Amino acid sequence: MTTPSNYAIQIKDLSKTYKTGFWLKPKVTNALKNFTLDVYEKEAFGLLGLNGAGKTTATKIILGFLAPSSGSVSVLGGKISNREIRNQIGYLSELPYFSREHTGRELLEYFGSLHGFSGKVLSQRVDEVLELVRMSKPSKDRVSGYSKGMLQRIGIGQALIGKPKLLICDEPMSGLDPVGYKEMRDIFIDLKKMGTTLLLNTHIMDEVERVCDRIGILHDGHLKEVASVPDILQSSVNVDYWVDVDAHDASKLSGVPFQKSVAENGGVQISGLVLPETLTLLSQKQVKTKGVRPLSSVMEAYFLKSIGARTSTEPTEVAK
Amino acid sequence: MKKIFHVTTFTLRELIRSKMLYIWFLSAVVFCLLSYLLSILSFGEVHKIFMDLGLVGMEWSGTLVLILSLAVTYNTEFEQKAIYLQLAKPVTRGEYLLGRVFGFFAVISLVVIGMGLLIAGLVIFVGGGQVTNLFIDSSVFILIEMFVLTTIGLAFQMIGTSMVGVVLYFMFTVFLGHCIGQVEWLLNQNLAPAVKTMLRIVHFLLPNLEAFNLKDRIYDPNLILGWVQWREVLLYGFAYSFVVFVIGWINLEKREFM
Numbered sequence: 086m087t088t089p090s091n092y093a094i095q096i097k098d099l100s101k102t103y104k105t106g107f108w109l110k111p112k113v114t115n116a117l118k119n120f121t122l123d124v125y126e127k128e129a130f131g132l133l134g135l136n137g138a139g140k141t142t143a144t145k146i147i148l149g150f151l152a153p154s155s156g157s158v159s160v161l162g163g164k165i166s167n168r169e170i171r172n173q174i175g176y177l178s179e180l181p182y183f184s185r186e187h188t189g190r191e192l193l194e195y196f197g198s199l200h201g202f203s204g205k206v207l208s209q210r211v212d213e214v215l216e217l218v219r220m221s222k223p224s225k226d227r228v229s230g231y232s233k234g235m236l237q238r239i240g241i242g243q244a245l246i247g248k249p250k251l252l253i254c255d256e257p258m259s260g261l262d263p264v265g266y267k268e269m270r271d272i273f274i275d276l277k278k279m280g281t282t283l284l285l286n287t288h289i290m291d292e293v294e295r296v297c298d299r300i301g302i303l304h305d306g307h308l309k310e311v312a313s314v315p316d317i318l319q320s321s322v323n324v325d326y327w328v329d330v331d332a333h334d335a336s337k338l339s340g341v342p343f344q345k346s347v348a349e350n351g352g353v354q355i356s357g358l359v360l361p362e363t364l365t366l367l368s369q370k371q372v373k374t375k376g377v378r379p380l381s382s383v384m385e386a387y388f389l390k391s392i393g394a395r396t397s398t399e400p401t402e403v404a405k
Numbered sequence: 406m407k408k409i410f411h412v413t414t415f416t417l418r419e420l421i422r423s424k425m426l427y428i429w430f431l432s433a434v435v436f437c438l439l440s441y442l443l444s445i446l447s448f449g450e451v452h453k454i455f456m457d458l459g460l461v462g463m464e465w466s467g468t469l470v471l472i473l474s475l476a477v478t479y480n481t482e483f484e485q486k487a488i489y490l491q492l493a494k495p496v497t498r499g500e501y502l503l504g505r506v507f508g509f510f511a512v513i514s515l516v517v518i519g520m521g522l523l524i525a526g527l528v529i530f531v532g533g534g535q536v537t538n539l540f541i542d543s544s545v546f547i548l549i550e551m552f553v554l555t556t557i558g559l560a561f562q563m564i565g566t567s568m569v570g571v572v573l574y575f576m577f578t579v580f581l582g583h584c585i586g587q588v589e590w591l592l593n594q595n596l597a598p599a600v601k602t603m604l605r606i607v608h609f610l611l612p613n614l615e616a617f618n619l620k621d622r623i624y625d626p627n628l629i630l631g632w633v634q635w636r637e638v639l640l641y642g643f644a645y646s647f648v649v650f651v652i653g654w655i656n657l658e659k660r661e662f663m
Binding site for chain 1: 418486
């Protein structure tokens, strides 16, 4: 049972309004509207949303970079302005940028020293973190020569240097190649096992599916939904499937309740809700099926459904 | 205090490695060539030319390094958002700003002192003269001026919303700060009250950089430089820097990082 004492982040009725433009014609943008969210300790929470949904604004308010227009935020039971609270937080910004004149090791030493580490303890901690983010070898080179993936690893390294209880990451997978992406995901999974609370601000569904315990979907400044990832994966969200058929059998497809006939391409798109029935029908019509594959993940379909985007085809009356 | 020290050393290393000291080298070369040319053309004492030009070179190279450092670090810290990761750490914004001030000042001091040593070498070994106490006093005055300018520049960084804006405002302030005598002259003229009020505000707000200008008077026989003058300059320099620092600090505290 979760009690208020083990909240990592508590956000209440948070709103943020940006005023831009000329004073005679000010443009008001409501980036967040009455946003309320609780993130529990030791859980991995994914904040999902389209670009401009308000995810980064929410993260920046949590970290104290932006002042809320109204509402309140409590982090690890206190205010973010408290130095002791900040000592227990790690933050990775989207595409982290560092002074190009330092080496990866020097940067981690600097960030470690801001956490109060010094001497041998600092050196040992830097070694541990470099090992964890797999940057031990190039750590003596200046970051000006680093790839995006290496910068991202140093970024996660600086976030972890203070042994944070809470790690906040803004689009942590941005610009990573598949190997870097997998390594970063593995780091998150390891951190979760170690009991670190994760708040991942992302729109990469695969990352959320594999790492997060719960998700919140932000759309147009509103928190549309909060749900547990296992529940979503077990739910009957309508995912479309693509069924590959033999091109010679295209003529036999008439009367099959697929929603989008793309017979010319040798396949049909079918709603997941009628998949078994449709496959049986195809089999009865002696249509040779070469393969069946989902056109999106359950998570993606759930997300798109939540924000009201058209996600899949609806089953036809025949199929129903 | 330790955190201020860490920010200072980080800033110092960043600025040195971003080749700011090349400007010192360039200034030194330009100064040596100019001094050599003038010493050929003049019939006066060569060591005096070295000292005169050298003090100008010290001030210019220090200011130039400061302008370039402000531009480079504005880009890194604010436009590329490197400051975000630092401010998310358990360091206060005041500590961060103070560390930056000391880091900048350390680099500029290296430039000014380096130039001063070069000039002293030229005066003694090439000009055959002696380094006077007034030369040393002038150098220290330049260092105090650089401290004031560093706090002004960094305060502009905390307030400014673009690199160009920060650099332009800073250069404008340096220029007007050296024109404070002209502003005082205008105040004594028969001008419209509104203009005079505006000039008084400008006079009040601008740094009086001429207060640190001893270099133009090192051969002035009427110059009086005692403890009183030193105290005035030191008090003015540090009081002005303190006020500007607080303004920059408040702005950094209030600043929203979009």
